Amino acid sequence: MPPATETAVPPRAVRLRADATRNRERIVAAAREALVELGPDVPLDEVARRAGVGNATLYRHFTDRAELIRQVTLSVMARTVKRAEDALAQEPDAFAALSRFVFEAADERIGALCPLLSDVFDRQDPAVASQVEQMQRSISAIMERAQSAGQLRTDIAVGDLMVAVTQLTRPLPGTCCAGFDRFVRRHLQLFLDGLRAPACSVLAGDAATLEELQARQ
Known part of the structure; x- marks a missing residue:
């Protein structure tokens, strides 16, 4: 039986994961600053705008305000x-x-x-x-x-x-x-x-x- 080999991760999948991580970090950083300036009721649309991502991207990472906070x-x-x-x-x-x-x-x-x-x-x-x-x-x-x-x-x-x-x-x-x-x-x-x-x-x-x-x- 030939030796088992590790399954290679396609470069596109690696790139997509890296992009998702960067988006998540940008959203958290933007939320941190928005909370300081506007308080805990800051609109999530504003957080997405500051992070430079779409609303759909924000909600893919954070299902609601409580999880983001x-x-x-x-x-x-x-x-x-x-x-x-x-x-x-x-x-x-x-x-x-x-x-x-x-x-x-x-x-x-x-x-x-x-x-x-x-x-x-x-x-x-x-x-x-x-x-x-x-x-x-x-x-x-x-x-x-x-x-x-x-x-x-x-x-x-x-x-x-x-x-x-x-x-x-x-x-x-x-x-x-x-x-x-x-x-x-x-x-x-x-x-x-x-x-x-x-x-x-x-x-x-x-x-x-x-x-x-x-x-x-």
Whole structure:
């Protein structure tokens, strides 16, 4: 009997799969920006227009708004984890790694996205829960390194950091967003300065974890 051979995948099929992947990524990226600008009720037609695809293409990838928002949620979390891992691996100074992550997390627009997404995604979704665990681990690793180096105050946890980043990067209600990024970076730097050790004050209450924050929502 001749040896079994692998079935070759036609080049056209490979190309079609690659095109489908690119379209899916464009749709998620466009939805992310549209949600920030227009809120969770943004028309899906607008998402398709921004992604440069037809409505039929959008609905082939995402059957409804809930599934699209779920994928945006997972994408934002995965990108945040990657930001944390890269900062930890590439920055030799512990506090520099923390600072880099904080500013890059702000660039992900999590301050605007988190309030929108938290109202509509399922916190019991196994994929979402897995991403939350990965975020906890990756951000904890950055903070623990800075604390071990004596550069970061020891009375805070991941939840404290992410609450501050989320609040400081969220536009104020009723204000124009033009030029808001300039204030975000300024206020984040003030916040980071307050995290340095030795601490100049005693914080009330206990340090917060991501799990505790989710339980309180």
